[in-house]
Amino acid sequence: MERTGAQIVWESILREGVDIVFGYPGGAILPTYDAMPAYPVRHVLVRHEQAAAHMAEGWARATGKVGVCIATSGPGATNLVTGLANAMMDSIPMVAITGQVATNLLGGDAFQEIDVTGISLPVTKYNYLVTDINDLPEVMAEAFHIARTGRPGPVLVDICKDVQNAKIDWVYPETLSRPSLHKPLRQEPCAVDRAAELINQAVRPLILAGHGVQMGRAQQELIELAERAEIPVVTTLLGLGVIAENHPLALGMGGMHGEAATNHAVQECDVLVAIGMRFDDRVTGRLDHFAPKAKVIHFELDPSEVGKNVRPTVTVLGDCKQTLGALLPNIRPAAHGEWMQTIHGWQDTTRKVDIATQEVDELIPPFVMRQLWYATQGECTMVTDVGQHQMWEAQYFTHLRPGQLITSGGLGTMGFGVPAAMGAKLGNPQELVWAIVGDGGFQQTLQELGTIVQENIGIKIGIINNGFLGMVRQWQQFFYEKRYAGTPMLSPDYIKLADAYGIPALRVTSNDEVYPAIQRANAHDGPFLIEFQVKEEVNVYPMVTPGASVSDMIRRPGPAIVQGYSGVQPSW
DSSP: OEEEHHHHHHHHHHHTTOOEEEEOOOGGGHHHHHHGGGSSOEEEEOSSHHHHHHHHHHHHHHHSSOEEEEEOSTHHHHTTHHHHHHHHHHTOOEEEEEEEOOGGGTTTTOTTOOOHHHHHGGGSSEEEEEOOGGGHHHHHHHHHHHHHSSSOOEEEEEEEHHHHHOEEEOOOOSSOSSOOOSOOOOOOTTHHHHHHHHHHHOSSEEEEEOHHHHHTTOHHHHHHHHHHTTOOEEEOTTTTTSSOTTSTTEEEEOSTTSOHHHHHHHHHOSEEEEESOOOOHHHHBSGGGSSTTOEEEEEESOGGGTTSSSOOSEEEESOHHHHHHHHGGGOOOOOOHHHHHHHHHHHHHHIIIIISOOOTTSOOHHHHHHHHHHHHTTOSEEEEOSSHHHHHHHHHSOOOSTTSEEOOOSSOOTTOHHHHHHHHHHHSTTSOEEEEEEHHHHHHHGGGHHHHHHHTOOOEEEEEEOSBOHHHHHHHHHHSTTOOTTOBOOOOOHHHHHHHTTOOEEEEOSHHHHHHHHHHHHHSSSOEEEEEEOOSSOOOSSEEOTTSBTTSEEOOSSOOOOOOBTTBOOOO
């Protein structure tokens, strides 16, 4: 059946189970947009291409499918790069489709011509420049395959304008000439047996679980391992929720802003079972001081991550659901009462020093996060931007399921929160979705309020407004003698701004206003914005100084004071 290149794009997207795309049209991609109305695909018109990439990421993380974003050539394509880099760092399956100038103009510096494949090469799993329509069918099929298989990631397909207009007899390829770009994993002989032996012999075992557990859908295997051998579980930021945080073996997040008790457990364990995580610096701190007493077992899908930062004693390569499944029959039931008692002692100290909030009479962000928990009982998806509020959400919101927190991990992208929340809501329309953002990050993508209204995307936005680029200010306070250069942040009147778009909004300035405001937002059928005007100089504790051991934490100064709310008892 004869199809144009533009029609092949849409036919391929539908064949891959995608019914919504995020994009911004322009000249070089116009033939593809011209063909779009004939297909049952919802197009979300963003206000900036970076937001299209983040929406595709949010949608992918909410659905488990490959997210799709579309842009034109030149600046349209380059505006996608930050989102591609974010997806690459966090292993999010995504296909970006960009228009390119006609093939006869390539290399001539034509209007809006840019070498987007060259620019995006370091931040994509794979990319293509399509100059022949005969290549397009397999390229499209292969792009989706590469994006979702192995370690997921973003793939870019750059299509010349004349290719979009050209025609061929088209049949969607059922098989690919290059079915995989992944080399067969060479598993170490008896790796699973060696891992089991170390776990069975451990006196102070610890699991460190990352995003790979969620992506591999290995939550049940993780919990079975932890419960059978009584192994406490620490998570990375992106691993939060792979074990419910109210589980007796859940220790929460470790690393730079992890709980002190959690970091102590990492440093004192004798066997560390790392599953689906890459030992990034925010988790490890100073590498030569990380888990110094532990034999390390690394369950990992991507061989390139093995030994890159931490050299494991045993490596188990492969999909973690399969490898953990192979491990479990070899694990003997065990109890580690003395080890758990030690950890509980550290936790008691942590609660007394770090976790409880201070400044009873002033509105501070940790209190907001706990009230978000109480007002939702955890029945929602939390999407954060990047900064102090991101860490407070990780610390004070109790995550009960995988994927409940959607955030930018490896790249730390400000401006991620609102568009990613929009994508998550469109991917799961019945879910209550909160976007928690700082005043700095929100102002990077606030133009997407227009998209929210135009597309009727019912997310709830909570702006933590402290008048600063908060995390940078915290570093300036700790390490630069409070020289707040470039960090004070002027905000518009967010209530008037929301009103200009027809979005209901509230400003909250005191503790007793927090819970009712959240309840009102939750009850509203549609988008809702709340500005929380919080105390300016509030810091995230604990904090590991960059380059220091995770044992060396800056702790909250002075005794912590429990902050409550009438009728609602904080759990800390």
